Amino acid sequence: MRPTVAVVDDASLIRESIGLLMPGLDVVAATASVEELVRRSPAVDVVLLDLHLANLERQPDVRQGIAAVRALTRRGYRVCVYSQEERRFVLAACLAAGASGIVSKALPCDRAERLFHEVATGGTVVPQxxxxxxxxxxxxxxxxxxxxxxxxxxxxxxxxxxxxxxxxxxxxxxxxxxxxxxxxxxxxxxxxxGLTPGEIERALGLAPGDLLEFWEDGAADRTADRRAWWRIGRPR
The missing domain is CATH 1.10.10.10 (Winged helix-like DNA-binding domain superfamily/Winged helix DNA-binding domain)
Incomplete structure (x- = not known):
């Protein structure tokens, strides 16, 4: 039986083609934002989430990065980050925020599909x-x-x-x-x-504030989400 999947990615090519390129997945929902997926609330085995979803100046209310991971996991979704993000401490923060897996968009489709299946069936995928x-x-x-x-x-x-x-x-x-x-x-x-950002920062030798914070869902905190993600969460 194919695992059911939702895709959150603002690239229409990814949303429209992932089901064709990965026939072992049953893509039941594909949206450009976490907010849209939450409104639709599909029942799926795993959500494939891109970390960098939109230009924040054009769409300031769109959750990205760690805030997006937390918004989905708090609603009971298993999340697998599917992204071009390569910074190790950002990816580690995704796991700390509740993601069950991290898969690089640079992987071949067949390999990525196997990893998505592993997360959808209860596994945890951690890149080397x-x-x-x-x-x-x-x-x-x-x-x-x-x-x-x-x-x-x-x-x-x-x-x-x-x-x-x-x-x-x-x-x-x-x-x-x-x-x-x-x-x-x-x-x-x-x-x-269970670790705080400060504990991880100290252990890894990062400067205070280098690691993405864990933000709440309130309106004021969403503003902090957007500013912090724009400052340190986008690829360099």
Missing amino acids: PVVGILEVLVRRDCITLLSERQRQILHGRARGLSYAQVAKRLFVSESTLRGYWYDLTRALSDSLS
């Missing part, structure tokens, strides 16, 4: 650069609820080793290691969501 950030947080005791075996797995994956390479080093089967990794990524995502 973000895995490196998570390992730093573990080494600096910001995330502590990991066994020694999980730390070993995280160490290997953070260095770009394949499942097969890590499995060989730990003398386990590749299928067993994939199960460990599934549990590990979910634990890391849950732990990351």
